Amino acid sequence: MNSTINIIKATGEREPYSREKIIYSIKRAGIPDVLRDQVVRHIEEKLFPGISTSEIYRHISEFIGRSAHPYYEASYNLKRAIMELGPSGFPFEQLVAAILSSKGYRDVQTNVTLQGKCVSHEIDVLAVKNEGHYLIECKFHNQPGLRTDVKVALYVDARFQDVLSAWKAEGDRHKLHQAWIFTNTKCSKDVISYANCRGMKVTAWGYPDKDNLQELIESGKYYPITCLVSLPNFFKQKLLAQNIVLVSDLKANKNLIKSLSVSDPEKAKVEQEINYLLNS
Template sequence: MSDIRIVKASGQAENFSEEKLLRSIQRAGVPEKLRREAVEHIREKLYQDMPTSEIYRHILEYLGKSPYPHSGSRYSLKQAIMDLGPTGFPFESFIASILNRHGYKTETDVILPGLCVSHEVDVLAEKDNQKIMIECKFHNRIGSRTDIKVALYVMARYQDLTVGWINRDNATKLKEVWLVTNTKCTTDAIAYAQCMGIRIVSWGYPEKGNLQEMIEKEKLHPVTVLTTLNNLQKHLLLNNHMVLCRDLADNNLAFDLLKLSTDDVKKLKEEIEAL
């Protein structure tokens, strides 16, 4: 299969890899036998320069018709995060909720004084008496990357804030700066961040502690991953600051808000449990 090219959303072509596809399906918790069958299903449909988006669609359809239909929800995690948009505000709430589950205290949209100007910090996190400035960069278009301009912007704001608190006794003393994004970062952005001490948490980077791992390890999937809810219902939850599937499991307020029947509540709970 190495002679079959596939085209990523960025436009970049690469050789099709069964192993890579198997790993991506495995992360969704799909049983081994079904993983092999799904790859065989794709193998039969492969053609030269096939878009990865089409492969993704075929996998979702295949899993949806399998004995494990909810595994498709886990497989669609990356798209589900993009569906938090179009604005970045739900993504900020999502990141704050993830960090809360990992032992951090968080605030969102905090205004802090810098030396030159005040800055709105997307997420202000605290753990072990260490305060962290977190910049959330959200993309809702497949193939987008977070580039060095974003890293430069984050560092400039952080430096203004850290110099600013030196001259203010009561100012929030920041110890770290993070750049969190739902896409991959360019090599220049990563190199600059490593040089300047910015911690990047992105899709697949770093190898340990990346965004995907933080979500999957603790099962912190966003509500947009759910197939038992329509888009209107999902965004109704987001608008009411309910961003994690785990927050819905026994949340009668959410069920009332969505006006779900007893049968629909049962189906929703089953899908959440399957995650």
């Protein structure tokens, strides 16, 4: 393989093709070694100078979908599946709330209006743990190549300080108050620097090294229903409209699967894919 082939990232930047990055992404999705080697050979046959990362991932997904292990496509396409929760950011907020609840946070609420010292603020997610009060901004992007930039951190911090001022004026006795940014994309370096300086938490795609968004979803099996390649997009949107966001929600309510206007073999495929995601 000629390592000098440059590919185009979603941001428009160019970088050399990396077999190691492809292998890492495949292994992370739990794809077995025997299929991994086949995928690498397949994609390297398709490479050409200037190929986009989105085209590379499309080739990988299509190859996995046609293989003897088609359900691995669901876990491999996690990042794309999260973006497909939009255009509204509300399903992403529900995903974040579910993750926090599983991590021991209590009184987790979404879409809360809090009065600040100056104005009122709509808070995406509010959570409590031990003596800590957390105000969480869920920054959702539904297009590849976008990053959460420092303007978001500045905006979140300003709102947090206004609410904190009101709480202190009311004699609030919580020992800890903290602003928290949750995003489904990567963050700019300035976001990380500003957050560290201001004592804010950040959970993003690939950040921090431990308990980043991808890791939280995979370790807790909090896969969104948009991961399911066997489920038609029309039904995904219908379920999201009913606040059914997680594959585990679909698993818990078998009547939802039975109500799908698809054939019995297609329903069986959906159930098989659900079992793979939640039990693998």
